[in-house]
Amino acid sequence: MTEDEIRAAHLAALTDVAPDLSADDIGPDDHLQDDLELDSMDVLNLVAALHKATGVDIPEADYPQIATLRLAVPYLARRMAA
Amino acid sequence: MAFETIPKPEDVRASAALTDEIRAHFTWENARAMLAGLPGGKLNIAHEALDAQVAAGHGGAPAMTWLGKDGTRREFTYEDLRAQTARFANVLYAHGLGVGDRLYGLMGREAELYIAALGTLKAGLVFSPLFSAFGPEPIRTRMEIGEAKALVTTASIYKRKVAPWWRDLPSLKAIFIVGDEAPEGCVALGPAMAAASPDFAPVPMDPEDTALIHFTSGTTGKPKGAVHVHGAVAYHAMTGRFALEMAPGRRYWCTADPGWVTGTSYGIIAPLVNRVHMLVDEADFDLDRWYSTLQTEKIEIWYTAPTAIRMMMRAGDAAAAPYDFSALRFLASVGEPLNPEAVVWGKRVFGRPFHDNWWQTETGGIVIANTQAMDIKPGSMGKPLPGQVAGIVERDGDGVRECKEGEIGELALRPGWPSMMRAYLHEQARYDKCFVGGWYLTGDLAMRDADGYFWFVGRADDLIKTSGHLIGPFEVESALIEHEAVAEAGVIGLPDETAGEIVRAYVCLNPGFEPSEELEKSIRGLARRKLGPAVAPREVVFRNTLPKTRSGKIMRRLLKARELGLPEGDISTLESDES
Numbered sequence: 001m002t003e004d005e006i007r008a009a010h011l012a013a014l015t016d017v018a019p020d021l022s023a024d025d026i027g028p029d030d031h032l033q034d035d036l037e038l039d040s041m042d043v044l045n046l047v048a049a050l051h052k053a054t055g056v057d058i059p060e061a062d063y064p065q066i067a068t069l070r071l072a073v074p075y076l077a078r079r080m081a082a
Numbered sequence: 083m084a085f086e087t088i089p090k091p092e093d094v095r096a097s098a099a100l101t102d103e104i105r106a107h108f109t110w111e112n113a114r115a116m117l118a119g120l121p122g123g124k125l126n127i128a129h130e131a132l133d134a135q136v137a138a139g140h141g142g143a144p145a146m147t148w149l150g151k152d153g154t155r156r157e158f159t160y161e162d163l164r165a166q167t168a169r170f171a172n173v174l175y176a177h178g179l180g181v182g183d184r185l186y187g188l189m190g191r192e193a194e195l196y197i198a199a200l201g202t203l204k205a206g207l208v209f210s211p212l213f214s215a216f217g218p219e220p221i222r223t224r225m226e227i228g229e230a231k232a233l234v235t236t237a238s239i240y241k242r243k244v245a246p247w248w249r250d251l252p253s254l255k256a257i258f259i260v261g262d263e264a265p266e267g268c269v270a271l272g273p274a275m276a277a278a279s280p281d282f283a284p285v286p287m288d289p290e291d292t293a294l295i296h297f298t299s300g301t302t303g304k305p306k307g308a309v310h311v312h313g314a315v316a317y318h319a320m321t322g323r324f325a326l327e328m329a330p331g332r333r334y335w336c337t338a339d340p341g342w343v344t345g346t347s348y349g350i351i352a353p354l355v356n357r358v359h360m361l362v363d364e365a366d367f368d369l370d371r372w373y374s375t376l377q378t379e380k381i382e383i384w385y386t387a388p389t390a391i392r393m394m395m396r397a398g399d400a401a402a403a404p405y406d407f408s409a410l411r412f413l414a415s416v417g418e419p420l421n422p423e424a425v426v427w428g429k430r431v432f433g434r435p436f437h438d439n440w441w442q443t444e445t446g447g448i449v450i451a452n453t454q455a456m457d458i459k460p461g462s463m464g465k466p467l468p469g470q471v472a473g474i475v476e477r478d479g480d481g482v483r484e485c486k487e488g489e490i491g492e493l494a495l496r497p498g499w500p501s502m503m504r505a506y507l508h509e510q511a512r513y514d515k516c517f518v519g520g521w522y523l524t525g526d527l528a529m530r531d532a533d534g535y536f537w538f539v540g541r542a543d544d545l546i547k548t549s550g551h552l553i554g555p556f557e558v559e560s561a562l563i564e565h566e567a568v569a570e571a572g573v574i575g576l577p578d579e580t581a582g583e584i585v586r587a588y589v590c591l592n593p594g595f596e597p598s599e600e601l602e603k604s605i606r607g608l609a610r611r612k613l614g615p616a617v618a619p620r621e622v623v624f625r626n627t628l629p630k631t632r633s634g635k636i637m638r639r640l641l642k643a644r645e646l647g648l649p650e651g652d653i654s655t656l657e658s659d660e661s
Contacts, residue, residue, distance in 0.1 A: 019607035033366055034151065039215060039615040040367050040393065041328070041549060045556050060369045060397035 001054065006076050010069060013049035017042050028070040054080055085422040085460040088435050098454035100324035100468070103453045108468035113320040113500065124286035127293055128204035131354035132164040133284055139528040143331065144362055147379065148193045149403050151365045158194055160357070163200065167276045168282035170201025171626075173231070177256045177269065177623040181206035181285060183231040184295065188221060188239055191364045192434045194260045194271065194342060198234045198348055203293055203312075206230075210295040210307070213341030213520065213551075217614035219561060220305070224297045225281045228307055228507060229253040236260050238659070239518070240268065262629075289313030289500075295507060296343045298443040300555025301543045307507035314501035315355060317447045321354030324467055325439055325451040327383055327412040330357040335375070336385040342551065343443045344416055347501070350387055352447075358383070369397050373405045376454040380409035387417040389549040391424045391436065392580045410434055412454060416441065417550025418582040419538040422460030438463050440493075440538065442524060443552070444516070446501030450536050462535040464527075471496040473521065474530050485529075492542050493528040494521035544638045546575030550585045551616055555638055558619060561612045565605050568616030569594040570637040572628045573619060576645060587619040588641055588660075590628055597624035625660050632657040 001009070011023040018038055032038045038046070039079070047058045056079040058066060066072040095101075104112075118134035119125050135143070141161030144563060148156040158166070173196060180184070185202045187209060189195050200208040203282060210228055212221055221243055225233070230253055237259050245265065248254055257268040287293070322328040322563035326348065334353050338345035353360040361379050367390050376384065387538040394402070413428055413436045420438040428436040439451035440463035449474060450463035466472040474491040475482040485491035497517065506513045514521055529537040546553040554569050555573035562571035570590040575583030589605065593595065607616035629637045641660070643650050 012503055016603065018610060019603035020610035021607075037215065037615060039549075040389070041584070041620065044580060045392075045620070053254055059401075064368065064370075066420065 001077075001080060006054065006080075007051040007073050010050065010072055010076070011020055013046055017045045017049060026069065026072050028067050031037055031067050033067075050076065056080055070072065087283040087460040088425070088429060088613035089458065090455065092455055095455045097325050100453050101455055102322075103541070105468050110316070110469055110500070111230055113316040113469070115191050116319040116323075117316055120284070123289070123506035124284065125289060125312055126204060126206070126284040126287050126314065127312050127318075127351055127355075128167060128200045130315050130319070131200060131351060132167060132204075135284050135354070135357055136164045136260045140330075140357060143357060145354060145393045146193070147359065147361050149361070149363045149375070150363070158193070159633075160354075163197065163354075165280035166197045166275070167201035167204050168280050169325045170197055171205035171282040172278035173258070173269075173274045174202065174205045174207060174636075176274070177205060177232070179205070179232055179256065182292070183206065184208045184210055185232040185234065186210045186212055186228070186230045188216075188224055188233060188235040188244070190214045190236075191339060191345075191362055192236070192260060193362070194234070196350055196362065198258075199340065199346065200354075204282060204284045204285060206291075207385055208292050208295060209339050210297070211295075211341060211342075213614075213616065214239060215614045215616050216223075216243075216341075217610070217612045217617070218247065218353055219612045220557065220614065222247055223253060223557075224305060224307070225254070227297075227304060228295055232256040232258065232273070234258045234260070237263070237265060240265060242446065247515050263467040280480040287312040292504070294346065296346070296443045297441070299545060299552050299557060300512070301545055301554060303348065303512075304349075304467060305554065305557065306509055306512060308446075308503040309505040310501060311504055314446050315351060316334055317499055317501035317599070318347055318352040319355045320469075321451075321467060322348065324356075325437075325448040325453055326352070326385060326414055327454055328353060328356035328358050332358045332381055332382045333361065333409070334363040334383040334385070335363070335379070335381045336413040337372075337387065337390060338385070338417075340552075344385075344387075344550075347447050366555040367393060367579050369394065369401060373402055376407055376410065376430050377405045382409050382513070383414075383447065384410060385414045385416070387550045388415055388420045388424060389417070391415060391420065391428065394431075394581070395424060395427050398586060399431055405606070409431045412437060412453075413437060416448070416504050418547045419461070419463065425458060429569075432602065435460075440464070440526075440536070444503045444522075444524075445495070445499075446503060449495060449497075449499075457533050459531075459533075462531075462537050463488040464536065469499055472530075472536065474528060474536075475519075475521060477518065477523075482521055482523075486526075487532055488527045488529055490527055490539050493524045493526045493536065495524065496520065497522045544574070545581050546573070546585055548575060548585055549581045549616065553585060553617055558585060558587065558609065558613065558617060559636075561609050562589060562605065562619075564612070565608045567601055568605060570628055572638050572641050574638050574645070576621075576642070583623070584646075585617070585619040588623055588625050588628060590625055627658060627661045629656055629660045630658050631655040
């Protein structure tokens with residue numbers, strides 16, 4: 001997957017977990033909890049959806065690394081390459 | 083598999099605040115003797131929490147360490163909080179507010195929330211906390227029921243959740259905004275506090291005067307405002323010691339948000355009344371942040387919730403291994419039953435087991451608990467605290483029958499402890515319905531074993547327990563049918579290994595709408611905007627019709643039984659079935 005494809009997959013997963021959000025309104029530095037108002041169950045569901053879309057298993061300790069789109073895309077790319 | 087009882091060593095037993103000796107001789111006078119009080123039999127929760135501590139010479143003792151999301155750290159002594167809450171009380175009076183007026187708090191765990199709560203009580207106003215992740219609808223409903231006179235919030239929450247409608251609420255006289263600037267029509271709290279005097283004598287209140295209103299969900303109808311009084315503080319003082327091992331100077335962390343009753347009773351009042359050094363973390367759950375906070379803040383007493391504990395368990399023992407938890411002396415959990423695996427896991431990872439306890443919004447404080455001196459049966463909520471009489475009963479005509487040992491029935495309590503709710507605001511009939519045959523009926527199903535330990539079984543009604551929050555299906559259904567496509571909705575809780583239960587909705591569509599993934603997301607999206615993520619359904623499924631009684635009530639219990647493959651029970655009232 002290219003970074004653009006990863007970004008699209010991430011946005012699709014995010015707006016599926018939190019359909020009150022629209023992909024156009026999510027900024028690269030918006031924080032999942034502080035700005036987009038996801039709660040901890042939403043984050044778990046997002047992690048599960050990202051796993052399904054990319055095959056990457058994200059351990060709890062890495063959750064801060066997916067806290068914004070700008071952090072998550074390179075993180076997922078790195079993990080997919082590994 | 084059955085879990086073995088975790089025995090307590092003799093030294094732990096001997097160190098406990100609640101020994102068998104104290105338990106045997108307890109009277110309510112012992113609890114009231116823990117308070118300073120005010121002349122003439124009066125008292126004030128804020129006086130017990132702050133002013134009395136300062137008057138006794140402990141003004142310099144650390145009261146609250148506050149950790150901001152961004153890494154900021156603020157320290158408050160008892161004198162700091164006394165002065166700040168006095169300023170806040172003066173600001174309220176300067177804006178024409180007075181004794182008995184209801185002020186709502188609506189913000190995350192900012193230091194100002196704690197100051198506002200205690201300043202409100204000090205001034206003799208009534209404080210009602212709202213969960214900041216609520217959407218605009220639950221906020222508005224609760225402020226309407228309570229005829230809110232004032233609100234304390236942040237500029238961001240105000241703009242998103244309050245600004246569009248508050249002018250339609252005639253009771254509302256003042257909105258205070260944290261910080262130095264405020265939108266038009268609101269008061270900026272920063273400059274107002276700075277200009278106010280740091281002296282304010284706590285208003286002497288009658289022990290039966292209202293102090294707090296905590297909203298809780300109902301199965302039908304609107305949320306209920308449980309009314310709590312200043313005299314409840316005797317119970318907060320006592321249970322903080324007996325059930326949570328609070329003592330002056332101990333470092334204590336309650337992870338609950340003051341938007342819910344635990345975060346007020348045990349996140350503000352009980353710790354300060356017991357002069358502990360409490361930690362407040364503004365951030366939500368984050369694995370490494372929590373582990374390092376336990377270590378670096380040398381937390382001794384930790385009161386947290388099953389959902390968070392299960393998230394830590396998911397991360398595995400290795401994630402906890404690098405940290406030093408040796409300061410911990412007592413771990414407790416509340417919100418929903420803690421599964422036995424989690425109790426045992428706590429002992430392995432933290433060196434001490436979690437002590438589960440049980441209570442609810444209406445009880446105002448911990449009622450049934452595993453205490454430090456007790457052996458723990460993993461999965462049990464423990465035994466009633468001193469002064470409490472608990473029973474298992476079955477409704478029987480106009481009265482109740484007491485169940486035998488091991489028999490499942492409704493958990494019931496003999497009323498009369500200091501922090502018991504005094505009313506549901508403006509809802510006498512709903513309040514009266516809670517009391518039958520001299521018992522307060524809790525709505526929880528439970529059983530008592532041969533050793534007197536109580537075990538939670540489930541809810542007796544349709545309320546949903548998710549991540550420690552009690553959700554009323556009616557409130558969720560009402561929001562769902564505001565979607566143009568939704569004709570009817572039935573909402574239930576389904577078991578979830580992390581959250582306890584998750585909210586699932588079954589909807590029937592209006593003519594002209596067809597089920598689709600897009601529509602499912604659109605309905606869920608609307609519910610999240612109106613209700614907030616904690617209350618909105620995580621799943622929406624489509625049905626042609628829903629099972630209903632003759633009177634047209636949706637049979638949620640049947641939806642749930644079918645989903646879980648359980649017996650359908652009595653379906654004699656079923657008129658039209660689902661399809």
